[in-house]
Each structure stands twice: as structure tokens, then as C-alpha cells.
Amino acid sequence: MKPFYYLAILLVFFGSACRPNEAEGPRENYQQVILNELSFNLFLTSYSTLENRSETLLNTIKSYAANPTQNGLDLCRANWRATREVWENSEAWLFGPVSTESIDPRIDTWPVDFIRLDSVLNSNATFSNAYINSLEESLKGFHPMEYLLFGKNGNKSVSEFDARQMAYLVALAENLKQLCSELHTAWSPQVGKYVDELTLTGPLKLYPNKLSAYEEITNALIGICDEVANGKINDVFINLDSMGEESPFAKNSITDFTNNIKGVQMVYLGPDPSGTTGLVDFVRTFNLSLDARIKQKINTAISALGQITDPFGRAIFTQPIQVQNAVDAINDLKTELETGLLPLIQVHVK
Numbered sequence: 001m002k003p004f005y006y007l008a009i010l011l012v013f014f015g016s017a018c019r020p021n022e023a024e025g026p027r028e029n030y031q032q033v034i035l036n037e038l039s040f041n042l043f044l045t046s047y048s049t050l051e052n053r054s055e056t057l058l059n060t061i062k063s064y065a066a067n068p069t070q071n072g073l074d075l076c077r078a079n080w081r082a083t084r085e086v087w088e089n090s091e092a093w094l095f096g097p098v099s100t101e102s103i104d105p106r107i108d109t110w111p112v113d114f115i116r117l118d119s120v121l122n123s124n125a126t127f128s129n130a131y132i133n134s135l136e137e138s139l140k141g142f143h144p145m146e147y148l149l150f151g152k153n154g155n156k157s158v159s160e161f162d163a164r165q166m167a168y169l170v171a172l173a174e175n176l177k178q179l180c181s182e183l184h185t186a187w188s189p190q191v192g193k194y195v196d197e198l199t200l201t202g203p204l205k206l207y208p209n210k211l212s213a214y215e216e217i218t219n220a221l222i223g224i225c226d227e228v229a230n231g232k233i234n235d236v237f238i239n240l241d242s243m244g245e246e247s248p249f250a251k252n253s254i255t256d257f258t259n260n261i262k263g264v265q266m267v268y269l270g271p272d273p274s275g276t277t278g279l280v281d282f283v284r285t286f287n288l289s290l291d292a293r294i295k296q297k298i299n300t301a302i303s304a305l306g307q308i309t310d311p312f313g314r315a316i317f318t319q320p321i322q323v324q325n326a327v328d329a330i331n332d333l334k335t336e337l338e339t340g341l342l343p344l345i346q347v348h349v350k
Helices: 003-017 020-024 027-066 070-093 103-108 114-121 129-134 142-150 163-187 194-198 210-239 253-269 279-286 288-306 312-318 320-348
Strands: none
Touching: 027 070, 027 163, 027 194, 027 210, 027 253, 027 279, 070 142, 070 210, 070 253, 103 142, 103 163, 114 142, 114 163, 129 163, 142 163, 163 194, 210 253, 210 279, 210 312, 210 320, 253 279, 253 288, 253 312, 253 320, 279 288, 279 320, 288 320, 312 320
């Protein structure tokens, strides 16, 4: 084999071992590619999925209200969970329009105000979308829907629904669909254009450089870890206050918490983990040991939540060790993001 031919083979081999984005251009462009991938193929796509699932939920609730059957109720509950899954994942990137337009509290305030809810159901009000919009946040969004669909003990029967509950349930679903559509539209490059702002191509220049955009994303990951560990779980746990549980009627709280941390994992690994176009690519460029620690702590947090086998409102009494382990694991992840990932970004993102 001639030397120049052997050299060509080596160049092809080592060139193919490079990450595609790294090989395409300088590191600054590579950092932009990650930002684009997360913005368009994870954040924007998730809001499109959320809008679609909220529409499916609305349609199944309308069908159930028109013809109440057990199968119809089961389908409504399944679609509530499916819509909720996407929302909880997306809480790992709880910035932009979901915050500035106060969409989050209108979608996901808890606990339910039972006294006020009973008053609304017993009133003569017409449950229009405008009326739902006028209500306080604890009377709209996922959790009043959850209460109406599942009942206080999670086993509500078809016969327990009355006409007013059905009408309110439909109105809540319509309002949820509207809010999810508004959120998707606000991110859309054709309309609200927030995705352009995050990728530094928007006219408002909300983010003056890549560093500010990366910091927004990273601080959101830190924020959701803090909220899950110290708000959603520990506040309820240390006070033994099951009334503060997030999704008690559907017995969905542990699933909610897990989906929050899976949202962190999605941002870290990227929208296509096999393509590694998430923060992992950035971290691996500079610090392989940090990458290993972040991955391990994400997996440990998810695993610790999976060890809580009782519904959360009961587990705070029956499985305190498992609950504490979950709090500790999520806080460990939070600390790694705060002291490892964020400083790395602040040094190397240009």
C-alpha cells in the first residue's frame, strides 16, 4: 500500500470519529447548532405535541359528556395523563412565554380550592371560555379537571357526574386547549417567534449572545430540580401535609416528578439522544468526568423516584426513607448542575 493512500485512509477514519457538528465548523458554530437543535427540535416540538394532546383530550371529554360510558371516562383519564406527561417534561424549560404570559399558573396551579369550586358548580354561571378565563388560577387548568375526572379518592364512577360537572369539565378542557395553543403560537417562528429569540435571530434581541441563552436553559434545569426536590416533594414531606400534593386524585404525583427529571434528561441528551445534539455535546467537549457525573445523577434521581411505590400522599407516611432518598438524589443533581455545568458554560460558551 502506498504511503499517501494509507494516510488518506487514516484521515477518513479519524474524521468519521469526530462529532458531526464539530467537524462542520469552529466551536462557536457547534454551540449554535446545539442551541438550534434544543430550541426547534425539543422545546418548540414539545409545545406542538402539547397542543395536539390537549386537543385530543378536549375531544374525548366532549364525547364523554355527550355519551357518558366507562370506556369514555377511561379514555378521558388516559388522555389527561398523556397531556400531563408532555407538560411535566416541559417544566424543565419553564422560561419564555410560559412565564412572561403567565400561562404556567393558569395551567398548573394546585391545590384545588374545593369550597370555591363547589360554589362555581352550584352557581347559575354559563361556563364559557371567557368565564373560565375570569376565574382564579386554582379553578382552572389540569387539577380541577383531574378532580372532576378522578374524584377525591381516584375512583369516581360515571353515575357520579352531573350536568354541571360535565359542562364545567368541557369548559376547562377548552380553556386548556386554548392556553396550549397560545403557548405553541408564541414559540412558533411564523407567529410569536420566541424560538427565533432563543436562537439569537429574533428582532427583539432578548438574548444578546449565546451565553445568555445557554444560561437561561441551564438555570431552568436547576430551577426544576429545586422545585421538585424542595417544593413539590420536601414541603409536603416535612410537614406531612398530603393536602399539598400536586396530583393526588389521579395518583399521578410520582409520575409528574419523574417526568420533570426526564425533561432535564431530554435537555441534557438532546431531542435525539442517538445524535447527541444536547448539552451533553458541549460538556463532553471540555469535561468527560462532569458528563459522566451528570448522567449518573440524572439516572439516580429517576431511579430513586421509582423506589417510591405508594402514592405520594401516602408514601410520606409509609415510605419516608424512599422519599428522603429521592429528595437527596434530586438535590445532588441540582448541585452538579449549579457547580459543574453552569460554571463550565460561563467559561466556554462564546
